[in-house]
Amino acid sequence: MAPPSDLPEAARRRLAEGSFSSGLSVADFAACLSMGLEPLGLVQGFCAMQWSAYGGGLLGGVMAQPTVASGGYSEVYQCPHGFVTGEHRAWGQNYEQTWVESAWATGFASALSRMVEEATALGAHGVVGVVDTETPLAEAGVAEFHLRGTAVRVEGAPTHKGEPWTTFLAGQRLAKVFEAGYAPLSAVATVSSVRVWANCVTEYALEGTGGVFGGAGQVAEVDQVVRAHGAARDLARARVRTQLHGDALHGADLLATTREHGPGDLEIQVRLKGNRVRRVAPFSPLPVPQLTVALS
Amino acid sequence: MTSPTPEALDLKAVVRRAVAALDGGPPDTYPTTSDLSIDEELALHSIGWEPVELVSGVSIVSIPLGWWNWGQGEITAAAEAHRHAFANAVARLHREAARAGGHGVVGVRVESAVRPTHVEVALVGSAVRPVGATARPEAEVFTSDLSGRDFTLLSLAGWETVGLAVGASFVFAPRRSVGAVLGQQTQNVELTNFTEAMYAARETAMTRMQDAALGLRGTGVVGVSIAEGPMSFASHAVGFVAIGTVVRPGPAGHQRVAPIPVVPLDDAFVAFDARTLE
Numbered sequence: 001m002a003p004p005s006d007l008p009e010a011a012r013r014r015l016a017e018g019s020f021s022s023g024l025s026v027a028d029f030a031a032c033l034s035m036g037l038e039p040l041g042l043v044q045g046f047c048a049m050q051w052s053a054y055g056g057g058l059l060g061g062v063m064a065q066p067t068v069a070s071g072g073y074s075e076v077y078q079c080p081h082g083f084v085t086g087e088h089r090a091w092g093q094n095y096e097q098t099w100v101e102s103a104w105a106t107g108f109a110s111a112l113s114r115m116v117e118e119a120t121a122l123g124a125h126g127v128v129g130v131v132d133t134e135t136p137l138a139e140a141g142v143a144e145f146h147l148r149g150t151a152v153r154v155e156g157a158p159t160h161k162g163e164p165w166t167t168f169l170a171g172q173r174l175a176k177v178f179e180a181g182y183a184p185l186s187a188v189a190t191v192s193s194v195r196v197w198a199n200c201v202t203e204y205a206l207e208g209t210g211g212v213f214g215g216a217g218q219v220a221e222v223d224q225v226v227r228a229h230g231a232a233r234d235l236a237r238a239r240v241r242t243q244l245h246g247d248a249l250h251g252a253d254l255l256a257t258t259r260e261h262g263p264g265d266l267e268i269q270v271r272l273k274g275n276r277v278r279r280v281a282p283f284s285p286l287p288v289p290q291l292t293v294a295l296s
Numbered sequence: 297m298t299s300p301t302p303e304a305l306d307l308k309a310v311v312r313r314a315v316a317a318l319d320g321g322p323p324d325t326y327p328t329t330s331d332l333s334i335d336e337e338l339a340l341h342s343i344g345w346e347p348v349e350l351v352s353g354v355s356i357v358s359i360p361l362g363w364w365n366w367g368q369g370e371i372t373a374a375a376e377a378h379r380h381a382f383a384n385a386v387a388r389l390h391r392e393a394a395r396a397g398g399h400g401v402v403g404v405r406v407e408s409a410v411r412p413t414h415v416e417v418a419l420v421g422s423a424v425r426p427v428g429a430t431a432r433p434e435a436e437v438f439t440s441d442l443s444g445r446d447f448t449l450l451s452l453a454g455w456e457t458v459g460l461a462v463g464a465s466f467v468f469a470p471r472r473s474v475g476a477v478l479g480q481q482t483q484n485v486e487l488t489n490f491t492e493a494m495y496a497a498r499e500t501a502m503t504r505m506q507d508a509a510l511g512l513r514g515t516g517v518v519g520v521s522i523a524e525g526p527m528s529f530a531s532h533a534v535g536f537v538a539i540g541t542v543v544r545p546g547p548a549g550h551q552r553v554a555p556i557p558v559v560p561l562d563d564a565f566v567a568f569d570a571r572t573l574e
Contacts, residue, residue: 036308125315157312161319169334175307176334180341183314208361208413217360219377221384222414229354229418230388237329237350246322249329250337252350254420256407272350274329280317281310283427286342289448291555 028171045114051103072096092199129170189273198264336444353389398423454551463505514542
């Protein structure tokens with residue numbers, strides 16, 4: 001019996017039509033056939049998410065100790081100068097924007113599970129060649145998550161018991177992953193988001209000035225921002241680890257972006273995605289590679 | 297397609313077995329993470345190396361105001377900030393790699409930017425080690441921006457990868473006198489102040505990179521990439537940055553590699569990419 005599904009009626013009718021569709025290139029399609037992966041359908045999942053602009057509360061003002069309690073990584077940077085002026089950034093803070101991260105995680109996971117649901121409805125063993133896009137909508141803090149891939153059945157294999165596996169890989173690269181003794185489990189992705197409110201020292205360093213002491217600054221590492229970058233990367237990797245459940249991450253892609261909202265107000269986002277794969281056969285020793293030069 | 301080698305794998309059977317094996321539990325090992333492609337991973341494996349962990353190192357170092365627009369000779373604060381930023385980022389990368397049990401980091405993606413008031417450097421790569429090897433002290437970890445394939449090829453040729461060498465220099469092109477500007481306005485004329493500044497920056501940066509290579513006890517630098525030109529934010533400053541991987545011959549010296557010439561018979565084709573539909 002088919003599992004309960006909330007797929008649109010039209011989608012179920014289309015999937016049951018019998019002709020297959022696939023997002024694979026012809027070369028990847030051919031590689032899939034040689035692996036015994038029979039394409040069943042181009043499956044997709046969508047999710048539009050909005051996240052709150054300030055999930056953690058507002059700063060208490062420049063002179064007061066900041067109060068953003070995000071429930072995640074957070075560090076406070078105090079001014080070493082004592083009272084200077086009302087505009088002096090006496091406090092700075094790095095904090096994890098957990099609400100952004102959880103909205104992102106929900107959006108990606110929902111789109112992924114909707115895609116997998118379509119694959120399940122097709123009786124697929126897995127989904128190969130997954131492509132994901134996260135497109136910001138016109139409104140700030142709104143993004144559309146779209147995942148698509150080609151549902152496949154493994155020729156001659158018994159009906160799949162669990163959920164279909166998913167992978168960003170397809171074609172010869174996937175064939176080599178199998179040959180290397182891995183089996184794909186899941187496309188994984190995560191985002192970490194760290195906001196930096198510079199304190200006076202960080203602000204002066206970013207501006208290149210000596211601040212209250214006047215004159216030019218010094219060549220020195222901008223500790224607060226560097227720590228925020230480190231934290232954002234550590235968080236992304238730690239979170240992906242929790243999705244691996246003891247398996248390996250193959251073909252990872254780490255993308256870090258920094259947005260400057262204003263002087264001394266930075267948002268660092270790190271997106272890490274890759275393929276959760278399991279070693280199912282030992283890595284057989286490979287011969288020393290033959291070196292070739294193509295005469296073309 | 298049949299393969300000429302008798303021990304060739306039955307790919308369909310491999311896939312069937314792999315998928316069936318998923319019903320068992322995950323392995324009881326610490327999971328590896330890597331950004332290597334499967335080709336790079338196989339290439340490394342063929343010389344007995346394996347990836348252990350995706351590692352990164354970041355540094356941002358400030359440049360004091362007032363260095364870019366007036367003065368003469370080298371903008372030493374910018375060069376110093378550049379050197380600090382790379383050294384700190386590499387040190388963090390090595391720390392992470394050593395902690396994960398890696399002996400080196402390959403395929404390092406170098407992202408760096410020189411801004412008016414700071415230099416940013418971000419490095420990401422995969423820590424690797426000889427299969428099953430024990431951890432190595434941080435000071436002995438190496439870094440390379442070469443791909444897994446290039447690392448394999450160097451190793452087959454008997455060369456060791458020892459680290460990343462960076463040299464940077466930023467130099468003022470002295471302003472011409474008002475008289476010179478006016479006098480040269482209607483002529484085709486070489487701006488020798490800029491040409492000379494470029495040469496000065498080039499020499500200093502290349503010397504720094506080569507000195508860094510010697511400091512790592514290497515014999516040379518391969519795969520040098522160069523970023524040079526006028527600084528977009530300062531009208532009279534030029535910069536030159538050179539980055540490459542330091543190598544030296546291994547204990548057995550250079551091994552001659554004799555590649556087999558092959559004539560590929562396939563036509564060049566343009567692969568379809570689903571992303572082009574976006």
